[in-house]
Amino acid sequence: MLPIGDTVARASDRLADLVERSNLVRVQTPQAFRLEALRSAYAQWQTIAPTDETTVLRAAGMEVAAVAGDLSLEKLTTPADFERAEQWLASRMIPRTGTGFDVHAFAGEGPVMLGGIAVPHNRGLAGHSDADVVLHALTDALLGAGGLGDIGEHFPPSDPQWKGASSDRFLRHAIDLLRDRGAVIDHLDCTIIAEEPKVGPYRAAMRARVAEIAGLGLDQVSIKATTTERLGFTGRREGIAAQAVASIRMGLSR
Numbered sequence: 001m002l003p004i005g006d007t008v009a010r011a012s013d014r015l016a017d018l019v020e021r022s023n024l025v026r027v028q029t030p031q032a033f034r035l036e037a038l039r040s041a042y043a044q045w046q047t048i049a050p051t052d053e054t055t056v057l058r059a060a061g062m063e064v065a066a067v068a069g070d071l072s073l074e075k076l077t078t079p080a081d082f083e084r085a086e087q088w089l090a091s092r093m094i095p096r097t098g099t100g101f102d103v104h105a106f107a108g109e110g111p112v113m114l115g116g117i118a119v120p121h122n123r124g125l126a127g128h129s130d131a132d133v134v135l136h137a138l139t140d141a142l143l144g145a146g147g148l149g150d151i152g153e154h155f156p157p158s159d160p161q162w163k164g165a166s167s168d169r170f171l172r173h174a175i176d177l178l179r180d181r182g183a184v185i186d187h188l189d190c191t192i193i194a195e196e197p198k199v200g201p202y203r204a205a206m207r208a209r210v211a212e213i214a215g216l217g218l219d220q221v222s223i224k225a226t227t228t229e230r231l232g233f234t235g236r237r238e239g240i241a242a243q244a245v246a247s248i249r250m251g252l253s254r
């Protein structure tokens with residue numbers, strides 16, 4: 001049971017007399033009873049559905065012991081109750097960030113897979129899978145945010161089953177692992193580092209595809225690109241790099 005903090009009064013369409021609340025309590029559920037007592041009390045209960053079990057036991061002449069209630073056991077009955085519970089749960093979620101980075105070298109013929117779409121290019125990318133640096137960097141960022149290892153741990157490059165695999169499944173796997181742990185994915189951001197191909201014309205399609213694979217809204221995904229001003233291996237057009245950041249919220253494990 002819980003004490004009543006509010007003023008208590010009789011009312012119809014207007015407020016009427018106050019009720020002395022010092023000897024009133026709120027009776028919470030769930031409640032615990034000896035099974036035999038509960039069965040026997042319900043066998044004797046013949047009126048309309050009771051609002052709780054104490055009513056049934058007391059009607060059968062039994063005494064019910066009272067123990068201190070707990071506000072965190074509040075019942076979820078109305079939509080407002082659910083909203084309050086969700087806010088309470090959200091307040092216990094801690095923001096976490098993960099970063100990911102990946103590189104694949106140009107080899108063979110295009111197109112290149114970037115952000116889950118085939119981008120026309122005169123050269124392709126070498127890799128055990130489809131070599132989608134964007135999805136690999138995003139996958140590692142998500143795994144990092146969850147403290148769940150890295151992409152190679154989940155999909156070893158030595159395992160022939162991932163040969164030529166579409167990287168959609170790597171990203172989806174990281175998302176599923178996080179969601180199974182009750183995490184909320186707030187935002188994914190990826191920067192593609194390459195002189196070529198130009199990402200601009202495909203940015204919107206990549207963003208939409210990543211959002212679709214991850215089960216996120218468009219406004220929760222960002223795809224950017226930069227060159228390295230012809231410097232370094234990306235500047236020499238030897239390959240493409242991508243770096244990603246995943247912002248999530250996850251409950252405390254302790």
Ligand SMILES: Nc1ccn([C@@H]2O[C@H](COP(=O)(O)O)[C@@H](O)[C@H]2O)c(=O)n1
Binds near residue numbers: 194198226
């Ligand atoms: N592969 C790329 C690289 C760059 N872009 C776009 O060009 C802008 C300028 O790049 P800088 O490296 O000179 O900063 C960049 O902000 C991107 O919008 C691109 O589309 N594809």
Ligand SMILES: C[C@@]1(CO)OP(=O)(O)OP(=O)(O)OC[C@H]1O
Binds near residue numbers: 128156162
């Ligand atoms: C994606 C995996 C799958 O075997 O292989 P690659 O396509 O080579 O990609 P990389 O980012 O180098 O390594 C991660 C591997 O898990």
